Amino acid sequence: MKARAWLPPFLLLLALLGLWQLAAESGFMADTLGLESFLVPAPSEIAEVLWQDRGLILENARTTLVEIVAGFILALVCGLLVAFAFRSSELIRRAGYPLVVASQTIPVIVVAPILVVWFGYGIWPKLLIIALICFFPITVNALDGLRSADREAMLMMRSLDASGLQVFRRVELPSALPGIFTGARIAAAVAVIGAVFGEWAGAEKGLGYLMLQDNAQLMTDRMFASVVVLSLIAILLYVLIGLLERVIVRWR
Amino acid sequence: MTAVTARGLSHSFGSLEVLDGIGFEIGPGEVLALAGPSGCGKSTVLEITGGLLEPSGGSIEVSGRSAGSERLASCAWMPQRDCLLPWYSALDNAGLSLRNQMRSRSESRAIATESFEHFGLSGFEQARPSELSGGMRQRVAFIRTLVSGKPVLLLDEPFAALDAITRAELQEWLAPVLAETGATVLLVTHDVEEAIYLADRVLVLSPRPGRITAGLDGARGAAGDRTEVVSSRSFNQRREEVLDLLGPGVDHT
Ligand SMILES: Nc1ncnc2c1ncn2[C@@H]1O[C@H](COP(=O)(O)OP(=O)(O)OP(=O)(O)O)[C@@H](O)[C@H]1O
Ligand SMILES: [Mg+2]
Numbered sequence: 396m397k398a399r400a401w402l403p404p405f406l407l408l409l410a411l412l413g414l415w416q417l418a419a420e421s422g423f424m425a426d427t428l429g430l431e432s433f434l435v436p437a438p439s440e441i442a443e444v445l446w447q448d449r450g451l452i453l454e455n456a457r458t459t460l461v462e463i464v465a466g467f468i469l470a471l472v473c474g475l476l477v478a479f480a481f482r483s484s485e486l487i488r489r490a491g492y493p494l495v496v497a498s499q500t501i502p503v504i505v506v507a508p509i510l511v512v513w514f515g516y517g518i519w520p521k522l523l524i525i526a527l528i529c530f531f532p533i534t535v536n537a538l539d540g541l542r543s544a545d546r547e548a549m550l551m552m553r554s555l556d557a558s559g560l561q562v563f564r565r566v567e568l569p570s571a572l573p574g575i576f577t578g579a580r581i582a583a584a585v586a587v588i589g590a591v592f593g594e595w596a597g598a599e600k601g602l603g604y605l606m607l608q609d610n611a612q613l614m615t616d617r618m619f620a621s622v623v624v625l626s627l628i629a630i631l632l633y634v635l636i637g638l639l640e641r642v643i644v645r646w647r
Numbered sequence: 648m649t650a651v652t653a654r655g656l657s658h659s660f661g662s663l664e665v666l667d668g669i670g671f672e673i674g675p676g677e678v679l680a681l682a683g684p685s686g687c688g689k690s691t692v693l694e695i696t697g698g699l700l701e702p703s704g705g706s707i708e709v710s711g712r713s714a715g716s717e718r719l720a721s722c723a724w725m726p727q728r729d730c731l732l733p734w735y736s737a738l739d740n741a742g743l744s745l746r747n748q749m750r751s752r753s754e755s756r757a758i759a760t761e762s763f764e765h766f767g768l769s770g771f772e773q774a775r776p777s778e779l780s781g782g783m784r785q786r787v788a789f790i791r792t793l794v795s796g797k798p799v800l801l802l803d804e805p806f807a808a809l810d811a812i813t814r815a816e817l818q819e820w821l822a823p824v825l826a827e828t829g830a831t832v833l834l835v836t837h838d839v840e841e842a843i844y845l846a847d848r849v850l851v852l853s854p855r856p857g858r859i860t861a862g863l864d865g866a867r868g869a870a871g872d873r874t875e876v877v878s879s880r881s882f883n884q885r886r887e888e889v890l891d892l893l894g895p896g897v898d899h900t
Contacts, residue, residue, distance in 0.1 A: 547726045550699050554724035555744035555795050565743070569734040646733040646775060 412438045436616035445620040451605070452617075456624050458600040462518055462593065463586045463628065466525025470582060473526065474533030475575070481534075482541040482567070499531040503589065507596035521593030521601075528589045529582035533575070540574025541567050573647065576640040583632035587625050648711060650675045650799055650831035651696060655705035657856075658691055665691050667856035668705070675798075678825060678832040678867055680842035683852030684893060689835040690727060692857070693801045696833060697722040709799055723797040727804050729788040731776035737787050738763065738772040744795035762790045766824065782813040789821070799831045806841065818844055819873045826868070839889045840877060849885075851892045861892050 418424045419437035428435060436444075445452065477495065481488035503524055510520035544567040552562045594603025602621045609617045651673040658666040665688040673679045681689050694700040695707055698718030709718045723744070731740045739746075741762060742755035750758075763769055768786055776784060785805055792800055805821070806814040818841055825832055825845070836842050842849045846865035853860045863885055869876045876882055 545730065547728060548730040548732065550694075551724060551726050551730045552743065552747065554697050554699060554719065554722060554801075555747055555791070556720075557743075557747040561747050565735075565746075566732065569732070646777075 434613065434615050436619055440616050441619040441623065444616045445623065448617060448620070452602070452620060452624060455600055455602045455605045455621075456628070459587075459590050459594070459602045459625070460628055462521040462590045462601065463525060463632070465518065466522045466589060467529055467579075467582060467586045467632070469522055470526040470529030470533055470586075471579065474530045474578070474582075475537055477530075478534050478537035478541060478571075481538055488538075495531065495534055498527065501527065503528055503592050504596075507592050510593075511597035516597050516599055520596065521590055521598070524593040524596075525586045525589035528585050532581040532585070533578040536574040536578030536581070537571055540571030540577075543574065544570035572644050573640075576636060576644065580633055580636050583636055584629050586632070587629040591625065648675070649673060649708075650677070650710060651679075651833065652708045653692075653696070653705065654707075656692065656695060656702050656707060657704040658688065658695065658700075658702050664856040666702070667858045669852075669857060669859055670705075671850055671859065671862075673799075673831055673833060675831055676829050677848070678834060678846045678865070680834045680836060680846035680849045680865060681852060682836055682839055682842040682849055682889060682893070683857060684854050685837060687852045687855045688857035689837075689852065690803050693724065693803050693833060693835055696799075697724040697801045699724065721797060722799045722801050723792045723795040724801045725788055725792040725803060725805060727807065729776075729784045729808075731779075731784055731787060731791075733776055735776075736772065737768070737774045737776060737779060737783075740776060741787050741790045741794060743791055748795075758794060759790070762794055766790055767820070780813075781809050782817055785809065785817060786820070789824075793824075793828060793830070797830075799833070802832060802834045804836050804838075805834075807836070807838070814838070814841070815873060821845060822867070822873075839886055839893070843882060843885050843889070844873065844877060849889065851889055861889075863888060 415424075416437050416439060419432075419435055419440075422432055425432040425435040477491065481491060506527070507520065507524055510523055514520045514523070548566050549562050552566055557565065590601070591603035591606070594601040595607060598604040602625055606618050606621045609615075609621070649672045651671075653672075654670045656666055656669040657664075669688075669692060671679065681692060683689050691700065695702045696709065696718065698709075698715040698720075701715055706713060707718065709721045712718070712721070731737075732743075735743075738756055738759050742759035745755035745758055746752065760772060763772055766786060768783065768790070771779065771783060771787075776787070779787065785808075789802075789805060792802070806817050809817065822845060834842070834846060843865050845867060847867045849863055849865050850859050851861045851863075852858065866876055866879075866882050866885070869879070869882075871879075
């Protein structure tokens with residue numbers, strides 16, 4: 396990435412943090428909210444706690460990261476398979492598409508406790524929740540991408556002896572790749588939210604779990620530290636997927 | 648035996664009547680041009696011939712067979728747009744049919760490389776389609792069609808998107824290539840000069856719904872270079888004839 400691209404948002408972030416620092420340090424924020432000042436930490440205090448408790452935070456972050464990556468991969472595999480199936484048959488698409496849309500209307504916060512009852516406190520309920528919310532953007536974008544394939548190019552391939560599978564591999568799939576990456580990037584961002592909901596419903600580890608503990612003890616600064624780490628995870632995944640896209644979709 | 652026989656072909660897209668009783672024959676190795684105004688159904692004739700579309704009425708045979716899958720197997724279709732795939736190099740685009748025919752990648756590349764050398768594209772093997780000029784893209788698309796080894800080539804306005812100079816250049820390039828390959832060709836164009844210059848015979852279509860209004864001899868194989876052929880008296884007579892048949896509303900370029 397060019398310096399010019401990341402410099403403006405970086406400066407803006409810095410300015411906002413500076414304002415926050417001033418507002419918190421001067422007691423302005425706590426007064427306005429009518430709170431004790433320890434409940435309204437300044438960025439510097441958050442950074443301090445992040446450094447002091449780095450062992451604890453990193454350990455929990457690892458758990459959450461594993462959940463996110465595994466849930467994301469599960470969603471990617473399922474989402475792509477469903478998109479391919481929809482593309483292969485109009486009947487399947489018409490039958491299945493409303494269900495895919497409906498899956499998105501399921502309130503994750505509501506099903507999360509049920510999944511915990513069914514699958515316990517381990518990684519599975521988190522995986523399923525993450526997959527549930529990642530599945531939609533991946534499927535929809537992959538399907539759009541597949542449908543964007545040039546009809547004339549596909550006919551040309553048929554005329555040049557291509558089987559249905561060869562048309563898929565050489566025309567439809569490459570056409571769909573930009574869409575698939577778009578879906579994956581959106582999914583990476585929401586996967587973090589899924590992981591936290593999953594852990595809130597019942598967990599023994601993870602950043603979401605840590606936030607619940609800290610919440611009970613009014614440790615606002617460390618809750619913010621967890622939020623920072625969660626954001627960093629989301630940004631990291633987003634950037635990684637973007638890099639992968641650049642390597643694979645070189646013709647753009 | 649004729650290579651292609653069409654009898655009473657008609658076609659409608661929904662309520663839109665596009666073709667109305669088209670009949671023609673193409674002998675083996677012959678180049679037949681279909682000239683007609685925009686939207687008269689020329690592309691539709693090609694798609695039907697190539698087994699990509701079934702006609703609403705009439706019959707079509709390619710190499711003596713009428714089933715869609717058999718027409719598909721005998722014809723190689725070059726669409727109106729070049730349809731080069733941006734994720735492949737120029738060479739791999741040209742070799743697509745070979746890969747589809749399950750030849751190995753190296754073998755396909757070797758065959759395509761040979762064609763590139765033979766047809767004046769050397770040095771552009773690794774170029775991405777976006778890096779090629781319009782004329783080169785059309786040549787790659789033509790080679791892609793040719794290397795499929797099919798007996799019948801269906802060319803849909805292969806040079807329509809090009810500027811006049813490049814178009815003339817490519818017509819001059821294509822004439823000997825077609826002679827050398829001996830393929831049977833159905834060429835669609837709305838460029839009257841192109842039709843007469845490249846074809847053995849020219850059929851003129853009416854506006855939609857397309858029907859054949861006349862047939863006349865092309866100038867294929869005439870002695871001399873393109874400029875000579877195109878400016879000869881007999882060529883100009885035929886051009887006037889076709890333009891009259893096409894009537895007003897056709898570009899007289
Ligand atoms: N798949 C389709 N569905 C509906 N209408 C179509 C379809 N394909 C072509 N048409 C219509 O049929 C008519 C003939 O189309 P066709 O492409 O065969 O004409 P053409 O002679 O090749 O025209 P052009 O010179 O513009 O390429 C046009 O009016 C076009 O809009
Ligand atoms: Mg056309």
